[in-house]
Amino acid sequence: MNADSLPHPSPQGMTIxxxxxxLLLLAPTLVLERTTTPLCATLRLACNKPYTINVAGEEIETWASLVAPRVERRKVIAxxxxxxxxxFPIEWPEYRDLQARISGRDWLNFEADQFTEVIDVLRPAFSEQLEPDTVIRVARQAVEAMTGARIPAPQPVDARIDxxxxxxxxxxxxxxxxEQLARDVGLSAARTRxxxxxxxxxxxxxxxxWAAIWKAIKGWSTDRTLTEVAIDAGFYDLAHADHxxxxxxxxxxxxxxxxRFVTIVPCQTRPDTDPGLSS
Known part of the structure; x- marks a missing residue:
C-alpha cells in the first residue's frame, strides 16, 4: 500500500x-510517504499493532517513537x-523535561507498556469523540510517560506579556x-522580545x-475557501499558509x-481560554 493508491493518507478517517x-491526530490507518522536517517534536503511538517509520535515514518498526524537531521523516506506514x-512544540516551558529527554538525539524508541494508561484512554477514541479536557489530560500523561517527571506548574506571566x-x-x-505592540504594552521592543x-x-x-495557524484551522472547518481563510488569518496567500x-x-x-475524511475538534471551550498541559 502506498500513498498514491489511497484516496487520503487516512482512508478510514482521522480526528484532529x-x-x-x-495537536493530537488519531487515525486507524495513516500512510505518509513524503519527506518532511516539522518544527514540532512528534510522538507516534500505536494502540493496535506496530507501525513502520523511516526517520533520519533509518527505518524501524515500533509501537512508539518520539522524533525531535527538524529531523527528517521520510515515511510512516501505520x-x-x-x-x-x-x-509537541517543545520550546514551550511546560515541555522542558521532554526537550531535555530528546536533546542531542534524532529520535527515541519506547515500549508500548510504557503508555498503558494513555492507550487505555485512546482506544475508545477511534470510535467516539473525546472531550477536550480528556485530550489535554492524555497529552499530559504521554509527556510524563516519556520523561518520568510531572509537568511543572505554570509560572506567573508578566501582565504586559500576557x-x-x-x-x-x-x-x-x-x-x-x-515595535507597535511593545509601545502598546509600555515596553521597549528589545525588552518585549x-x-x-x-x-x-x-x-x-x-x-x-502558531496563532495564525490556529485561526486558519478554525476557519477551514467552515464552508469558506482555503484562500479566504488563509488571507483572513494574515497569510499573504494560500501558498504562504501551505508552507x-x-x-x-x-x-x-x-x-x-x-x-470527507477529517474531523477537526478545538480543545478550548471559550475564546479567552489558554489550555496547556501545565494548566
Missing part, C-alpha cells in the same frame, strides 16, 4: 484535536495500527508589528505564526481540511 500548545500522533500574547491571538499575521521569550518560551514571530502548515506539522493543510 488542537489546542494552543499542541496500517490498522490505530495510531495516535502527538505534536496582554501582548492575547493581542497576538487576535492580530492577523501580516499585521504583527513588534526578551521577556516574551523568557516567559512564553518562544519568539513573538513564532508565536504569531507554514507543512513546516509546522509536516502535513499539507488540504489533507487536514478534507471533510
Amino acid at each position: 484535536y488542537h489546542w494552543r500548545h499542541g 496500517i490498522d495500527s490505530h495510531v495516535a500522533l502527538f505534536y 496582554a501582548l500574547r492575547r493581542r497576538l491571538d487576535e492580530t492577523p499575521l501580516n499585521e504583527v508589528n513588534v 526578551t521577556l516574551f521569550k523568557q516567559q512564553i518560551g518562544t519568539t513573538i514571530q513564532h508565536y504569531a505564526r 507554514t502548515f507543512i513546516e509546522m506539522f509536516g502535513i499539507a493543510p488540504s489533507l487536514v481540511v478534507d471533510q
Whole structure:
C-alpha cells in the first residue's frame, strides 16, 4: 500500500484535536510517504499493532517513537495500527523535561507498556469523540510517560506579556508589528522580545505564526475557501499558509481540511481560554 493508491493518507478517517500548545491526530490507518522536517517534536503511538517509520535515514518498526524537531521523516506506514500522533512544540516551558529527554538525539524508541494508561484512554477514541479536557489530560500523561517527571506548574506571566500574547491571538499575521505592540504594552521592543521569550518560551514571530495557524484551522472547518481563510488569518496567500502548515506539522493543510475524511475538534471551550498541559 502506498500513498498514491489511497484516496487520503487516512482512508478510514482521522480526528484532529488542537489546542494552543499542541495537536493530537488519531487515525486507524495513516500512510505518509513524503519527506518532511516539522518544527514540532512528534510522538507516534500505536494502540493496535506496530507501525513502520523511516526517520533520519533509518527505518524501524515500533509501537512508539518520539522524533525531535527538524529531523527528517521520510515515511510512516501505520496500517490498522490505530495510531495516535502527538505534536509537541517543545520550546514551550511546560515541555522542558521532554526537550531535555530528546536533546542531542534524532529520535527515541519506547515500549508500548510504557503508555498503558494513555492507550487505555485512546482506544475508545477511534470510535467516539473525546472531550477536550480528556485530550489535554492524555497529552499530559504521554509527556510524563516519556520523561518520568510531572509537568511543572505554570509560572506567573508578566501582565504586559500576557496582554501582548492575547493581542497576538487576535492580530492577523501580516499585521504583527513588534515595535507597535511593545509601545502598546509600555515596553521597549528589545525588552518585549526578551521577556516574551523568557516567559512564553518562544519568539513573538513564532508565536504569531502558531496563532495564525490556529485561526486558519478554525476557519477551514467552515464552508469558506482555503484562500479566504488563509488571507483572513494574515497569510499573504494560500501558498504562504501551505508552507507554514507543512513546516509546522509536516502535513499539507488540504489533507487536514478534507471533510470527507477529517474531523477537526478545538480543545478550548471559550475564546479567552489558554489550555496547556501545565494548566
